[in-house]
Amino acid sequence: MAENNSIWDKLFNMDRRWIFLLMAVVVIIPFFFKMGLPINTTDEVEGIYNYVDSLEQNDAVMIGFDYQPGTMAENQPMSEAVMRHCFARKVPVFITAVLPLGNGLAEEAIANLTDPDEPGTFQRVRYREWHSYDYGQDSLPSRVTHDQLVNLWERDHQLREDAMGWVFEGVDYVILGYAPLFHIVLLGMGRSIVSQYPADLYGNPTENMPMVKRNKSAREVDLGVTVAGSSAVLWWLTYAHESYGMPIAFGVTAVMATDYLVYLQSGQIVGQMGGLRGAAEYEVMLKRDGYSIEEGKAFRGMDVQSIAHILIVILIVVGNVAYFAGGYHRKGRRLRAGR
Amino acid sequence: MLSLRATVPAMVLFAMAGNVLAQQGAGVLAPPGEVTVSDVPNDGGDQLLVCFEPSPDDERVNSYTVYRRMQGEGDDAWRPVRVLFPGQGTSFVDGRDPDYSVRPGQIYEYRVTALSESGEATGPVYVAEEAADGEWFNTNKVRILIGCAVFLGLIFFFFSKAQSGDKLYLRPIPGIEAIDEAIGRATEMGKPILYIPGLSTISDVATIASLTILGRVAKKVAEYQTPIMVPNRNPIVYTVAEESVKQAYLEAGRPDSYDPDSVFFLTQSQFAFVAGVNGIMAREKPATNFYLGMFWAESLILAETGSLSGAIQIAGTDAVTQLPFFITTCDYTLIGEELYAASAYLGREPKQLGAIKGQDYFKALVMLIIFGTLVLGILDVLANTDLVAWLDHLVTSPAAG
Amino acid sequence: MRRTIPLLIVMVGGIMMMIQFFIPHQISQAVFGLYTDYVPVIAGFALILGVGSLTRVHYHKVRRRAENWQYSLLVIFFLYLMPVFGIILPASLGGQAEEPSVFHFLYRWVQIPIQSSMFSLLAFYIASAAFRAFRARSAMATVLMLAAVIVMMGQVPIGDYLGKWFPALGLWILRHPNLGGKRAIQLGVGFGILATNLKIIFGVERNWLGGAGR
Numbered sequence: 001m002a003e004n005n006s007i008w009d010k011l012f013n014m015d016r017r018w019i020f021l022l023m024a025v026v027v028i029i030p031f032f033f034k035m036g037l038p039i040n041t042t043d044e045v046e047g048i049y050n051y052v053d054s055l056e057q058n059d060a061v062m063i064g065f066d067y068q069p070g071t072m073a074e075n076q077p078m079s080e081a082v083m084r085h086c087f088a089r090k091v092p093v094f095i096t097a098v099l100p101l102g103n104g105l106a107e108e109a110i111a112n113l114t115d116p117d118e119p120g121t122f123q124r125v126r127y128r129e130w131h132s133y134d135y136g137q138d139s140l141p142s143r144v145t146h147d148q149l150v151n152l153w154e155r156d157h158q159l160r161e162d163a164m165g166w167v168f169e170g171v172d173y174v175i176l177g178y179a180p181l182f183h184i185v186l187l188g189m190g191r192s193i194v195s196q197y198p199a200d201l202y203g204n205p206t207e208n209m210p211m212v213k214r215n216k217s218a219r220e221v222d223l224g225v226t227v228a229g230s231s232a233v234l235w236w237l238t239y240a241h242e243s244y245g246m247p248i249a250f251g252v253t254a255v256m257a258t259d260y261l262v263y264l265q266s267g268q269i270v271g272q273m274g275g276l277r278g279a280a281e282y283e284v285m286l287k288r289d290g291y292s293i294e295e296g297k298a299f300r301g302m303d304v305q306s307i308a309h310i311l312i313v314i315l316i317v318v319g320n321v322a323y324f325a326g327g328y329h330r331k332g333r334r335l336r337a338g339r
Numbered sequence: 340m341l342s343l344r345a346t347v348p349a350m351v352l353f354a355m356a357g358n359v360l361a362q363q364g365a366g367v368l369a370p371p372g373e374v375t376v377s378d379v380p381n382d383g384g385d386q387l388l389v390c391f392e393p394s395p396d397d398e399r400v401n402s403y404t405v406y407r408r409m410q411g412e413g414d415d416a417w418r419p420v421r422v423l424f425p426g427q428g429t430s431f432v433d434g435r436d437p438d439y440s441v442r443p444g445q446i447y448e449y450r451v452t453a454l455s456e457s458g459e460a461t462g463p464v465y466v467a468e469e470a471a472d473g474e475w476f477n478t479n480k481v482r483i484l485i486g487c488a489v490f491l492g493l494i495f496f497f498f499s500k501a502q503s504g505d506k507l508y509l510r511p512i513p514g515i516e517a518i519d520e521a522i523g524r525a526t527e528m529g530k531p532i533l534y535i536p537g538l539s540t541i542s543d544v545a546t547i548a549s550l551t552i553l554g555r556v557a558k559k560v561a562e563y564q565t566p567i568m569v570p571n572r573n574p575i576v577y578t579v580a581e582e583s584v585k586q587a588y589l590e591a592g593r594p595d596s597y598d599p600d601s602v603f604f605l606t607q608s609q610f611a612f613v614a615g616v617n618g619i620m621a622r623e624k625p626a627t628n629f630y631l632g633m634f635w636a637e638s639l640i641l642a643e644t645g646s647l648s649g650a651i652q653i654a655g656t657d658a659v660t661q662l663p664f665f666i667t668t669c670d671y672t673l674i675g676e677e678l679y680a681a682s683a684y685l686g687r688e689p690k691q692l693g694a695i696k697g698q699d700y701f702k703a704l705v706m707l708i709i710f711g712t713l714v715l716g717i718l719d720v721l722a723n724t725d726l727v728a729w730l731d732h733l734v735t736s737p738a739a740g
Numbered sequence: 741m742r743r744t745i746p747l748l749i750v751m752v753g754g755i756m757m758m759i760q761f762f763i764p765h766q767i768s769q770a771v772f773g774l775y776t777d778y779v780p781v782i783a784g785f786a787l788i789l790g791v792g793s794l795t796r797v798h799y800h801k802v803r804r805r806a807e808n809w810q811y812s813l814l815v816i817f818f819l820y821l822m823p824v825f826g827i828i829l830p831a832s833l834g835g836q837a838e839e840p841s842v843f844h845f846l847y848r849w850v851q852i853p854i855q856s857s858m859f860s861l862l863a864f865y866i867a868s869a870a871f872r873a874f875r876a877r878s879a880m881a882t883v884l885m886l887a888a889v890i891v892m893m894g895q896v897p898i899g900d901y902l903g904k905w906f907p908a909l910g911l912w913i914l915r916h917p918n919l920g921g922k923r924a925i926q927l928g929v930g931f932g933i934l935a936t937n938l939k940i941i942f943g944v945e946r947n948w949l950g951g952a953g954r
Contacts, residue, residue: 037897070610192437428879574790676932
């Protein structure tokens, strides 16, 4: 094939390793130059945000860390954003996981949101710490709310200056963690949470936790947010929403996002965050309403994504120019297979 | 529609008198009013809908506590079944709290206490006229029942039609026809075949469809004496896949050629599985890759690596978002239901073909209904009628009654 | 006999669950409860089989000194090392109770980066696949390509710079034409699932039991 030597032929049959190299360069550049391009919010994400914003400490949210470290770049900012929103509004958060690796991701998210070295985070108090504390002549109510506990706790403790508030394990969040065959567990939680999770991830008995006492079954949970890189989201829809009516929201990777828009239109879910963009939109709203000092990782990641998308569009244009200029549309010539 | 009002027995009047606590300052808090209890329809007889009239001083109330006891029990049997805060309304479904479950057929008594800054006030005791009762048919599922009946009817009709020897035409699907060709190619090249039955669990129908195809592929492979590799992500899928391949070798008359290491469990972790499979592709260079079953974000990583290694690739999945990736990188792709049909195509058993026909006719019926409803909907807008609502009522009228 | 009993279990179980779906009565709930109690137990045993399989395959490779057997040795080593650190030796690196455990260290600094790298390959592969797939070969392919470019640019902040209408157009494509097509495929998939389930329940499809039919 002697004719394969023109510039168009070379471009048309470009070795894919050049594309890989270009992509690598393009995703690294934005790390050095912060662009901070503005992001507009969409109905899909606003649906979740407004729903969580209408909740308060007598309600509860369940967040499913239904992904693995693989999709963490897209999924982790979503769960952290929703969790931050809940913490700021003092809404208790139950944390579950479809896969064993979800436990570590949940711990990581809590650690990030309660990092003492970062301004604008929360100050965490572990369950054993506040539960076994001596409150003097005041007894601790068994169904103590966040505000009641803060009043008692702040007599002897002071909130870090740059912290956004307290977060008490067992009152504001509990990591229930991974359980095998999670769809069956979801069904079981419709009857009782304690029956499915007698202890949390750290072995603390859940039946003594105020947030579990106030929300004994998943029926009393006001929103389930499943953040996932697989179709585990449908378990929540089938077994939590359809069987006992828990309102559900999805957080899925960009690759899957279009699959589940159907459920949004049919009204079966309250909203959906799709990929990094979904998480970035949530972060923008959090900052707008003062729930965070600045946007998080997703917002910064959108710069990278912008440039990467531009590269792909340029590649498509180049490919098509080569396709026509090289005469491939006429001669019926074909792309070489493989490399 | 099922709501029945509870009555106030004379005996409770003195109970309320003793429970209203007067406090200084804000005056006496008026107790909450009448409690009505009704059975929740279409449940297992373990739920009651409880509504109560709020206290006339509702704006001063911090919370309402609803107490319950079984009829005939003493004063110490009252149990606080629910606390309702302002904004949470004055009705709830009783029986959802696992600590205070409702027994079917049991008559309960209720009373409500309002709590404010200045004190509390307890309303009178009400005896529920209705007990929780489980139903034998969920009237919300009439439409589903009708749909299922029609579907089952069509499937069984075509089962019998196929068995009586009628020739049923099925359009050819290139991806399925290529399966034999792909196995043949691997045999000629003397290289192994890689078969991935998806990454999902056995409860996913795509996985089951894939395992049925695996049985047929393995039988061919056994006849041709081509090596096959089946990595698995799910332990249950692994056991079924192993049994499937072993049985295929037995049926092909070559049980001794079966390599017990050919079907294996890799890992449950999604991307570790991808790394493992990509490693196999890079090292073993299989001539043919099958990706049949459920795939997620890893689909492109698998298929692109396979395409780099120069293998013939046949994919099939019902994960709609992954289809574009497979179509771009594989030689043949089975789209959605084609994956389920593949087993019938390969086996050509009359009953299997009948099921496909039945399914197709049902689909045609649904298309007609969608189109018909669309036309009626347009008519509704143009002529200002209520045809769609009327049609909906026609289907669900048993529930309304 | 070896096949009849499983087929019978599937048939009775399948028909029972089908009927159970329509009956909310407490007896039917009790049957369903029983099912949900037993399934996890069975699944637990399957995991043992999986770990057994992995060990066996790699043990054979090591024993036969097959090509790249060293990797198999590593697989077996780490397969058993992680549970040892997770369950038996949950000690931390520095020996302090407050410090993260060895298991956590391996998880955070080995497993997470490795898996994230695998997923990030997607960005590279999507770029190369898009380059090869989106060519204006025909009218249909051109429409597909234009839709892809609009949706892609609409998804990132750069799209907002081109005008408010641009992301709106991308969203419109996602929400309407895309969803319409998707619904059609999903409807077909749904019927396929139903038909396959019925074939399994009534014993027409038995390949999943192993082997190619009768």
